[in-house]
Amino acid sequence: MKNPLDTLAGTVISGLILTAVLYFLARAMMGA
Amino acid sequence: MTMDFIQYGLGRWLHILSGVMWIGLLYYFNFVQVDALKAAAADTPPTGGGITKHVAPRALFYFRWAAVATVLMGLMMLGDKVDDALLFKERAYIPIGIGAWLGLIMFFNVWVLIWPNQKKILGIVSATDDEKAKARRIAFLASRTNTMLSMPMLFFMSFSATFHRALIG
Numbered sequence: 348m349k350n351p352l353d354t355l356a357g358t359v360i361s362g363l364i365l366t367a368v369l370y371f372l373a374r375a376m377m378g379a
Numbered sequence: 380m381t382m383d384f385i386q387y388g389l390g391r392w393l394h395i396l397s398g399v400m401w402i403g404l405l406y407y408f409n410f411v412q413v414d415a416l417k418a419a420a421a422d423t424p425p426t427g428g429g430i431t432k433h434v435a436p437r438a439l440f441y442f443r444w445a446a447v448a449t450v451l452m453g454l455m456m457l458g459d460k461v462d463d464a465l466l467f468k469e470r471a472y473i474p475i476g477i478g479a480w481l482g483l484i485m486f487f488n489v490w491v492l493i494w495p496n497q498k499k500i501l502g503i504v505s506a507t508d509d510e511k512a513k514a515r516r517i518a519f520l521a522s523r524t525n526t527m528l529s530m531p532m533l534f535f536m537s538f539s540a541t542f543h544r545a546l547i548g
Contacts, residue, residue: 352523355410362530369531373477377470379546 390456397448398536402529404442409526412438413519431501439497446489453482474542478535485525485532492521 351357412430419427454461457479463469464476496514499506506514535542 350520352520352527358409358523358527359530362527365527366531366534369477370534373474373535373542374546376467376473377543377546 394452400445475539481532
């Protein structure tokens with residue numbers, strides 16, 4: 348499998364996914 | 380009042396100023412320079428020498444020192460709440476804690492992975508061709524990792540003040 352960080356599009360998409368994951372993690376940690 | 384002005388007024392202003400320079404140069408490297416150098420290397424004769432010699436070292440200078448200023452100002456703003464944020468001790472500090480951790484990981488990448496390897500690539504320290512090839516890959520992936528991490532980092536930095544109110548009320 349190709350590393351997504353090798354392309355700009357893959358980097359931006361990875362960043363968006365990570366943002367969403369951490370957003371829901373933060374919500375869960377805060378008990379929201 | 381004066382201490383509050385220094386910690387939250389000047390601190391926030393300098394944190395944002397230096398953060399814009401740090402992340403701005405990070406985006407310059409990733410969105411402009413990488414592809415520009417690739418295209419320049421394909422020219423006959425190669426035309427990237429000027430970028431490598433004159434642009435990259437200057438950009439890296441401001442990049443790594445802006446990272447230092449950003450982190451120092453961020454820590455100054457957190458003040459005695461730094462452990463609440465970084466150890467997620469208090470609910471309201473969880474969003475800024477996540478943002479701060481992302482920023483600290485990016486800071487580590489700048490000083491431990493990007494800059495030492497860029498020194499080899501740019502010939503500031505001597506390295507064999509094989510070492511340079513390895514250094515190029517490590518610096519590239521660390522830089523791309525920071526670009527990826529900058530997205531949630533900026534989300535949590537910009538949203539942290541209202542995150543708690545928006546979710547908990």
